[in-house]
Amino acid sequence: MPRKAAEASDQGFIQILTPDGQRHSHEFYDAYLQDVDDQMLRDFYRDMALTRRFDAEATALQRQGQLCLWVPLRGQEAAQIASGRATRPGDYIFPTYREHGVALTRDVSFSEMLRLFRGISGGGWDPRENNFHMYTMVLAAQLPHAAGYGMAVNLEQHGWDEARRAAEGEAVVAYFGDGSSTEGETHESMVFAASFNAPVVFFCQNNQWAISVPFEVQSKVPLVTRAAGYGMPGIQVDGNDVLAVLAATRWALEHARSGKGPVLIEAITYRLGAHTTADDPTKYRKSAEEEAWDPKDPLTRLETHLRDAGLVDDAFFEQLAADGDAMAARVREDAMAFPVPPLAEVFDQVYAEAHPLIKEELAWHLEYEAGFADQAGNEGK
Amino acid sequence: MTTFNLPDVGEGLTEADIASWKVAVGDTVEVNQVFVEIETAKSLVELPCPFAGVVTELHAEEGQTLLVDAPLITIDEQGNKPAPTGTPQASEALATAAPVASEEPGPLVGSGPTADSARRRTRLNRPAPSESGKRTAAARAGSTPSALADQISRRAQDLSAAVAREVDKRKPAMANFVDRVMAKPPVRRLAKELNIDINDVVGTGTQGEVTREDVNSYNAQRAAERDAAPMYWQKGASEETRIERIAVRGVRKATAKAMVDSAFTAPHVSIFVDVDASRTMEYVARLKKSRDFEGIKVSPLLVLARAVIWAAARNPSVNASWVETENGAEIHQKHFLNLGIAAATPRGLLVPNIKDAQDLSMRELAIELNDLATTARGGKTKPEAMRDGTLSITNIGALGIDIGTPIINPGEVAIVAFGTIRQKPWVVDGEVVPRWITTLGGSFDHRVVDGDLSARFMADVASIMEEPAMLLD
Numbered sequence: 001m002p003r004k005a006a007e008a009s010d011q012g013f014i015q016i017l018t019p020d021g022q023r024h025s026h027e028f029y030d031a032y033l034q035d036v037d038d039q040m041l042r043d044f045y046r047d048m049a050l051t052r053r054f055d056a057e058a059t060a061l062q063r064q065g066q067l068c069l070w071v072p073l074r075g076q077e078a079a080q081i082a083s084g085r086a087t088r089p090g091d092y093i094f095p096t097y098r099e100h101g102v103a104l105t106r107d108v109s110f111s112e113m114l115r116l117f118r119g120i121s122g123g124g125w126d127p128r129e130n131n132f133h134m135y136t137m138v139l140a141a142q143l144p145h146a147a148g149y150g151m152a153v154n155l156e157q158h159g160w161d162e163a164r165r166a167a168e169g170e171a172v173v174a175y176f177g178d179g180s181s182t183e184g185e186t187h188e189s190m191v192f193a194a195s196f197n198a199p200v201v202f203f204c205q206n207n208q209w210a211i212s213v214p215f216e217v218q219s220k221v222p223l224v225t226r227a228a229g230y231g232m233p234g235i236q237v238d239g240n241d242v243l244a245v246l247a248a249t250r251w252a253l254e255h256a257r258s259g260k261g262p263v264l265i266e267a268i269t270y271r272l273g274a275h276t277t278a279d280d281p282t283k284y285r286k287s288a289e290e291e292a293w294d295p296k297d298p299l300t301r302l303e304t305h306l307r308d309a310g311l312v313d314d315a316f317f318e319q320l321a322a323d324g325d326a327m328a329a330r331v332r333e334d335a336m337a338f339p340v341p342p343l344a345e346v347f348d349q350v351y352a353e354a355h356p357l358i359k360e361e362l363a364w365h366l367e368y369e370a371g372f373a374d375q376a377g378n379e380g381k
Numbered sequence: 382m383t384t385f386n387l388p389d390v391g392e393g394l395t396e397a398d399i400a401s402w403k404v405a406v407g408d409t410v411e412v413n414q415v416f417v418e419i420e421t422a423k424s425l426v427e428l429p430c431p432f433a434g435v436v437t438e439l440h441a442e443e444g445q446t447l448l449v450d451a452p453l454i455t456i457d458e459q460g461n462k463p464a465p466t467g468t469p470q471a472s473e474a475l476a477t478a479a480p481v482a483s484e485e486p487g488p489l490v491g492s493g494p495t496a497d498s499a500r501r502r503t504r505l506n507r508p509a510p511s512e513s514g515k516r517t518a519a520a521r522a523g524s525t526p527s528a529l530a531d532q533i534s535r536r537a538q539d540l541s542a543a544v545a546r547e548v549d550k551r552k553p554a555m556a557n558f559v560d561r562v563m564a565k566p567p568v569r570r571l572a573k574e575l576n577i578d579i580n581d582v583v584g585t586g587t588q589g590e591v592t593r594e595d596v597n598s599y600n601a602q603r604a605a606e607r608d609a610a611p612m613y614w615q616k617g618a619s620e621e622t623r624i625e626r627i628a629v630r631g632v633r634k635a636t637a638k639a640m641v642d643s644a645f646t647a648p649h650v651s652i653f654v655d656v657d658a659s660r661t662m663e664y665v666a667r668l669k670k671s672r673d674f675e676g677i678k679v680s681p682l683l684v685l686a687r688a689v690i691w692a693a694a695r696n697p698s699v700n701a702s703w704v705e706t707e708n709g710a711e712i713h714q715k716h717f718l719n720l721g722i723a724a725a726t727p728r729g730l731l732v733p734n735i736k737d738a739q740d741l742s743m744r745e746l747a748i749e750l751n752d753l754a755t756t757a758r759g760g761k762t763k764p765e766a767m768r769d770g771t772l773s774i775t776n777i778g779a780l781g782i783d784i785g786t787p788i789i790n791p792g793e794v795a796i797v798a799f800g801t802i803r804q805k806p807w808v809v810d811g812e813v814v815p816r817w818i819t820t821l822g823g824s825f826d827h828r829v830v831d832g833d834l835s836a837r838f839m840a841d842v843a844s845i846m847e848e849p850a851m852l853l854d
Binding site for chain 2 (some may be wrong): 062064066068274276279283
């Protein structure tokens with residue numbers, strides 16, 4: 001049953017699963033958690049644990065020179081898995097470069113996520129297959145895309161009544177971070193989305209650090225309060241609480257999908273690791289701060305909850321660890337085996353349809369490549 | 382055996398220091414086991430091992446800096462332990478590990494990768510892509526494609542020709558650049574601000590460059606001398622200080638003894654000759670520009686040195702020594718020439734010599750002269766460098782002096798002094814023209830070298846200074 005926007009915005013900081021694993025009822029948001037059963041909780045944990053294991057493997061691969069760069073997400077698993085799981089397959093998602101957990105919920109394989117970071121692809125997957133856009137490296141560049149996509153959805157669904165929109169309508173989720181929140185594009189996108197009632201959920205993972213810039217430098221007020229300025233509902237949620245994130249995102253998508261316009265969600269979380277493998281957080285933040293966030297770890301609290309509720313036993317975690325290692329080994333093998341695509345492939349990706357100039361340039365390129373004496377692998381290092 | 386090379390763990394890092402090894406040769410490692418901690422310009426990073434097996438070699442020592450892509454660790458994936466006798470030492474591999482000199486400035490963060498060792502792929506013997514392909518860029522520009530392509534390639538040719546011309550034009554200026562004394566820009570600026578000609582400052586840097594300290598100490602000494610001058614006469618006010626007593630020690634003492642020995646045992650005869658050294662100046666300028674002499678300091682002294690060697694072969698009695706033996710005196714005429722160069726050094730006057738100078742090419746001689754001067758100015762001349770000289774030259778022109786009477790280095794029988802070279806009016810074919818003129822002075826031990834012989838020798842030296850091409854005879 002849809003709830004009113006004013007009420008949603010009025011709930012303060014949403015937390016349903018406390019750091020010590022206690023699940024509290026929530027007057028407003030429990031309605032959005034009716035279908036959450038034991039199996040779903042276990043699946044949430046599994047997704048989060050596998051994502052974390054994958055993250056560790058990718059970091060190792062970078063340290064071994066197999067990836068140019070890696071962007072770790074450790075600490076942000078709940079915000080990503082739960083918000084991703086709140087979407088429908090028809091919804092379109094615009095990620096930053098850190099949304100490996102969201103990607104998992106959209107059935108992008110872990111291995112595919114490495115192509116970009118291995119430097120052999122501009123994307124790595126076909127965004128049309130999973131409605132999961134390519135990672136965007138430029139801060140906030142994906143937000144105008146999301147606003148535009150949302151406006152296009154409105155055009156396509158023009159004339160639909162609310163019931164049809166609720167049943168078949170599409171929505172957009174635009175991910176960004178506290179660092180991107182101060183980019184000009186973020187502002188413009190929110191203005192456009194609000195003005196045109198675009199069905200966009202602006203999902204901010206506020207992980208407290210924009211590389212080395214702490215959040216208090218980024219904003220004097222909680223980000224969620226900005227929503228009011230754009231005339232959209234704003235929800236602040238415990239980003240390390242898988243249930244709160246699920247409920248809030250579901251409400252926001254419902255709101256957007258039904259034609260009522262965009263929503264801003266600020267998920268309060270913490271980047272437990274480095275910004276990227278090229279970053280060293282010990283240079284700008286104290287270990288005391290990191291330790292203070294450890295008890296709020298999204299995996300720990302769900303594990304505590306699952307164990308306290310008797311929903312899992314040790315065998316569950318052992319099996320999961322083994323599955324994680326097997327997955328990691330497979331990902332490693334896949335990544336190493338990715339063929340280096342011929343340079344000629346870039347000519348396929350410029351225009352949607354055949355283009356005479358591109359065709360001519362491709363022919364020139366092929367002739368050039370064929371002009372070398374050593375023909376062993378025309379792209380090799 | 383699989384060798385893991387140092388990866389770029391940041392974005393565009395070029396090197397890393399080995400902070401600490403977490404494994405030793407012979408250890409078994411698992412995939413992703415942390416085996417080393419490295420420190421980059423960005424961070425301290427633990428590296429997980431990409432292979433499982435037994436460590437057979439660590440290619441660097443802790444604290445050493447490795448370039449990205451240099452071998453780091455070798456692992457036997459079959460798990461064979463290395464032979465007990467051959468416990469490889471990290472140091473054995475240093476040569477291959479491309480170590481980086483620690484004083485080299487580290488890269489700034491993200492300053493870009495090391496240049497690839499440029500290896501151009503060989504092209505098949507056929508033309509590069511056809512004109513039709515090159516036209517593509519032009520197609521969009523609206524002009525007829527081939528015309529534009531032609532235009533572009535013509536432009537490119539014109540441009541590269543223009544660049545080549547410009548480079549040629551500037552080469553002489555560049556030669557001065559290459560020749561000048563080494564110093565960092567802030568040090569040059571400091572010297573300029575202090576109104577010091579940096580060429581006058583003796584460099585003590587690791588590469589012989591003039592350092593900030595050198596300039597400052599030069600300035601301090603100059604200031605002290607200047608300040609002291611007005612005070613000098615006042616110091617003689619009291620009886621005790623009217624005469625300052627300075628103990629004669631070290632090089633001063635040795636110099637004094639050598640000069641006395643020489644002057645009072647060898648009856649000196651001195652002769653002088655004015656020389657038109659214009660051709661020598663031209664020749665030096667040509668050498669400076671030549672690729673073979675790139676980075677080598679070339680001066681007229683080099684030509685003089687060659688001239689002396691050449692002339693000594695024609696007049697061998699100047700390259701000799703007077704030796705008193707039990708059976709009376711002997712003249713030892715040398716079939717080799719250890720060419721002494723008198724040099725003012727921080728320790729005083731020294732005359733180190735270039736051994737077997739007769740065997741050196743012009744280029745080798747230039748390098749030897751440079752080394753000798755640098756060593757002497759640095760006060761690092763070794764005693765053996767000053768032994769067994771056979772004939773010396775002294776450049777007294779550096780301070781603008783035209784000529785003087787040199788005193789023979791003890792044990793030798795001749796010395797050639799070289800005055801300053803400056804433009805003077807000179808009569809050529811009845812006309813007065815400006816020419817580069819210098820004066821050569823020679824002193825000879827009359828016991829060995831008679832007047833006519835010394836005159837012939839000096840004339841030969843002068844002839845080379847006037848026409849260095851004669852060296853080619």
